[in-house]
Amino acid sequence: MLSEQSAATVRATLPAVGAAIGEITERFYARLFDAHPDLLRNLFNRGNQASGAQKQALAGSIAAFATHLVDHTDQRPDQMLQRIAHKHASLGVVPEQYPVVHEHLFAAIAEVLGDAVTAEVAAAWTEVYWLMANALIAIEKRLYEESGGQGWQPWEVVERVEETADVVSFRVRPVGGGAVREFRAGQYVSVRVELADGARQIRQYSLSGAPGESLRQFSVKRVREEASGPEGEVSNRLHARVRVGDVLELSEAYGDLVLGDVAGRPLLLASAGIGVTPMVAMLAALAADGYEAPVTVVHGDRSPADHALRTDHALYADKLADASVHFFYERDAAPGARTGLVDLADVAVAEGTRAYLCGPLPFMRAVRTQLIGKGVAPADIHYEVFGPDLWLAQG
Known part of the structure; x- marks a missing residue:
């Protein structure tokens, strides 16, 4: 993975780069879109650019990747890379775009950090960039092959x-x-x-x-x-x-928040708002497969009227051999549902549970904390963020 010399340089400069990463990403996108305005029109989400969410996500992923490399020089953060690669593949990102990103990202780093970017520093961070880029290119190539290479x-x-x-x-x-x-x-x-x-x-x-x-x-x-x-x-x-x-x-279907080989383990599917959509598909698949292990279904919404796919959500859960359903509504809760925000305090979580979360970031953070408190291993908690992944960006 990262060479010893580069790891030492990155470790020494990571605090300075981390402190300036927000300004670096701001300059990066400005340079990129000035040189390639078509990317903003036809590839990048203009709403996320306007809100600053994409800049936060990029900053968080760079910092997290670099930190992981210096702390674990023989490992890659594959879960993070998989999530990014799936998103890139769904957008049609190609290998030829990575040198373009490198050009403008490193020009932004030089602008912001000035004389601190010596030849040694530039070489070390270039190594970090291409470790990440080449890993993504390889994963994306595999994803395109698996999808049949159909494109749009x-x-x-x-x-x-x-x-x-x-x-x-x-x-x-x-x-x-x-x-x-x-x-x-x-x-x-x-x-x-x-x-x-x-x-x-x-x-x-x-x-x-x-x-x-x-x-x-x-x-x-x-x-x-x-x-x-x-x-x-x-x-x-x-x-x-x-x-x-x-x-x-x-596009073809992408995304790494999938059930995989659950091997008869207890499952917990927790969602809020529009985060219900992948959970309904998961429940449909489990019902079709005749899944017999316990499945705990948790969902939070403003009201039953705002709960999209509510009938399917309950129907697929009802088809399972051993399912418990916990719907939380801020108002107008029907009999059998609860009033208020999602709270797992009174929800039984079986030993060995694997959990899948989808919804607003504060919701997922709160649910993850409660699950860990109930003994669920962090490695068994999987999540999906709609839009830029700000989990890492927000610490």
Whole structure:
């Protein structure tokens, strides 16, 4: 992995780089988009750029990767790399883009740190960058091969379901027919949409239907303008404009939050808000497989009316041999549900449980803390963040 000489240099300079990483990423994106404005129009999420979320995520991933390398010189942080690679593959990132990123990232580092970036420092951090980049390129190559290398394909909308006031599910099939490739419960697809200004923006949406169906189903929550960020360009256009018969561009399915070989272990599927979508697909897969081990289903939402796919959520859980369901609503809780935020204090968690989390970051942090307190091993807690992964960026 990282050479001893570079590890020593990175270890010595990591505090300075870490302290300046926010400014470095700010300069990096400014340089990148000045030189390649098409990347902002057609690859990067303009909403996440405007809110600063993507800058935070990049800073967090660089710092986490470098820290891991100097602390564990013979290991790679493969879980983090897998998550990034799946996102890159869903966007269609290619190896030729990595030298472009390197050029502008290291120019930004030199601008911010000035004379502190000696030849030795530059060489050490270049080694860090290419260790990360080459690992991602290799993983992405494998993912493209596994997906059949189809790239973007046209899909026709055959059904549109208004799940809640802010969530719509679209059921789609390949234009011209053809087989629908299998996906793993918990994965997502990228959807590329042309906007009014001609930009072709890309967003990821979890596949919320059951694996093995002849159609694909993904669910979209409308992102409304809030103090924390702008209105969602793509989600609002999909809600307002896309109807049955329209054609959308979709990627193949990607994402590493999948059940895998659970080997009859107790499972806990915890979600909040639109984070319910991959959990419903997981429950559908478990029900279809006749899963017999205990499955604990936890979900939090504003109200039953805001709980997207609520009927399917409960129905698939009811098909399992040994499932317990715990729905929490901030208001209007129906009989059998609880009022308030998700709290696992009174939820039994079996020994050896493997947990899957999806929802807002504060929710997942709180649930993870409670699970660890109940004896669940940190390595058995898996999560999915919609949008930039800010878990590492926020410590």
